[in-house]
Amino acid sequence: MKKLNILISCLLFVFGVTVGILGMSIHKSFIEDTTTTTTKDEPSLEEELLELIKAYSLYYTNDDVLLEGALRGIVESLNDPYSTYMNQEEYEEYENRSSQKFYGIGIGVVKVGPYPMILKVYDDSPAKQAGFQVGYFIKTVDGQDVKDLSIDDVASLIRGTVNTERSIGIFTTNPEDVTIINVIIKEINVKTVSYDYFTIDNKTIGYVKIDSFMDYTPQEVERAMRNLEEQGIDHLIIDVRNNPGGTLSSVRNTIDYFVNTTMPFMYVEYRDGSLKEERLYNIYNHTVTYDIKILMDENSASAAEVFAAAMRDLGHYDLYGKTTFGKGTMQYIIPLTGNRGVKITSARWLTPNKQWIQDHGIRPTYEVEQVSYQGLSYINGFETIEYDHVGEGIKRVQLLLNCLGYEIRSDGYFDTNTLNAVKDYQTKKGIEITGIVDHETAYYLNLDLFNFLNNKEYDMQYQRVLSDILG
Numbered sequence: 001m002k003k004l005n006i007l008i009s010c011l012l013f014v015f016g017v018t019v020g021i022l023g024m025s026i027h028k029s030f031i032e033d034t035t036t037t038t039t040k041d042e043p044s045l046e047e048e049l050l051e052l053i054k055a056y057s058l059y060y061t062n063d064d065v066l067l068e069g070a071l072r073g074i075v076e077s078l079n080d081p082y083s084t085y086m087n088q089e090e091y092e093e094y095e096n097r098s099s100q101k102f103y104g105i106g107i108g109v110v111k112v113g114p115y116p117m118i119l120k121v122y123d124d125s126p127a128k129q130a131g132f133q134v135g136y137f138i139k140t141v142d143g144q145d146v147k148d149l150s151i152d153d154v155a156s157l158i159r160g161t162v163n164t165e166r167s168i169g170i171f172t173t174n175p176e177d178v179t180i181i182n183v184i185i186k187e188i189n190v191k192t193v194s195y196d197y198f199t200i201d202n203k204t205i206g207y208v209k210i211d212s213f214m215d216y217t218p219q220e221v222e223r224a225m226r227n228l229e230e231q232g233i234d235h236l237i238i239d240v241r242n243n244p245g246g247t248l249s250s251v252r253n254t255i256d257y258f259v260n261t262t263m264p265f266m267y268v269e270y271r272d273g274s275l276k277e278e279r280l281y282n283i284y285n286h287t288v289t290y291d292i293k294i295l296m297d298e299n300s301a302s303a304a305e306v307f308a309a310a311m312r313d314l315g316h317y318d319l320y321g322k323t324t325f326g327k328g329t330m331q332y333i334i335p336l337t338g339n340r341g342v343k344i345t346s347a348r349w350l351t352p353n354k355q356w357i358q359d360h361g362i363r364p365t366y367e368v369e370q371v372s373y374q375g376l377s378y379i380n381g382f383e384t385i386e387y388d389h390v391g392e393g394i395k396r397v398q399l400l401l402n403c404l405g406y407e408i409r410s411d412g413y414f415d416t417n418t419l420n421a422v423k424d425y426q427t428k429k430g431i432e433i434t435g436i437v438d439h440e441t442a443y444y445l446n447l448d449l450f451n452f453l454n455n456k457e458y459d460m461q462y463q464r465v466l467s468d469i470l471g
Helices: 045-056 063-076 088-098 126-130 151-158 217-230 248-258 303-313 392-403 416-429 439-453 460-470
Strands: 009-013 084-086 102-112 115-121 137-141 165-171 179-184 186-188 193-200 203-210 235-239 266-269 275-278 291-296 318-321 329-336 340-350
Touching: 045 063, 063 084, 063 340, 084 088, 088 102, 088 329, 088 340, 102 126, 102 151, 126 179, 137 151, 193 217, 203 217, 203 460, 217 248, 235 460, 248 303, 266 303, 291 303, 291 460, 303 318, 318 460, 392 416, 392 439, 416 439
Parallel strands: 203 235, 235 291, 291 318
Antiparallel strands: 009 102, 084 340, 102 115, 102 186, 115 137, 137 165, 165 179, 193 203, 266 275, 266 340, 329 340
16 A cells, blocks of 8 residues: 555645656757758648648647647657656756755645645745644635645745745634745755664664655765764664655665675666666775665655665665565656757666566565555545544544544444544543534644654554564
8 A cells, every 4th residue: 555645745846756767867969960851842741730720620729739739749659658748847847856956935735625734844944944834724825715726726826936925824723713924935955865863772773764866865865874874873774665766876876875896786778679787886985884674665666676676686685665666667858949858768777687677676575564554544624524424534534543542433434432532532632522523623633643654653664674673
């Protein structure tokens, strides 16, 4: 079960990660000029079709729309989900993401009922400084009610140029009690690496989470590892679960920190059958003195799979979790005229053992099921969730209450046991005891769900690794 299926979130600055590129950008100066000759005596088939559409189509608007559709259609004809045409906005988004240039207020949200709820507030962001917190609902942007708007539409309202001020109306337990927070749009520094360490039974264990492999990820990994090594770690857990991938140069330099070898860490196979060896640059001259275990799952893709395979085959480290996504192709990002771009699959990549993982993924050394998140979702306080009713919202409440230690049914019928559980929950939270899941109760349930999903005590894959380390 993919945990993120219940947490479909969007960051409110220009930032999005698709299943990893694992390739490189090609600068326009390196693209060979090509010329074609056409006969001017008669129009080409494309020109003929264009003129017919302009003359007869009920839905014709302008040539730009036709051009965008034609360009996108050409690439889609490849029947390759990883080859895509990028319009100006999409290409700019890609370039900003690659160069770590993100502009916004620095929050991540999920749609819960008619309004977006904040799930993440980034460190050192304008939102953090302004006082935004997890669990806040966004009701208005510059006075406009965002009820029933999509996440993308809300993001568009918040986006703007640097130093633009936005007035965001938020609520927590009462949709009518709105607080206005003024926040300034700034460049956001989104880290791809987080880390921690702790000591159990005289063993110091480091933990590094790599969210994606961007251009700046190796530097973040190096800083994290230098700090952890200063603590004298005996073991290291590297977590690439839900990591969609990134660039070849990034994963190469990340592997380089942990593996010393002259062997290829991957192979690139082109359509003519030629094979290129990709090797590490040995830029760190670093020796690992601690055991490493890798956490991965079905959402680990592309560059994350390159990392896992190299750590297994060259570093001889164990992999824990689930079989990975299975993306065994590489893409080039090529600029086009008019600040557009195209992403084209150019090659296959093979593991150090020359295995192609497309649609198969990388199997873990130790397969570990994750705690089931089936059916869990954030609670919509606008729904009717009370005694003697039936509904999906009630089922979500029941599933969450079961996770919190209550033993009640979870079929969506609000019976007496559910009523008593809700009342007990309200008592423990110190809120009005009604037995009805109103906005206030939903607010606290959502905070508890957030904490549950982010609590490593309930992370079975992480706990298995920890158990093996502690013996």
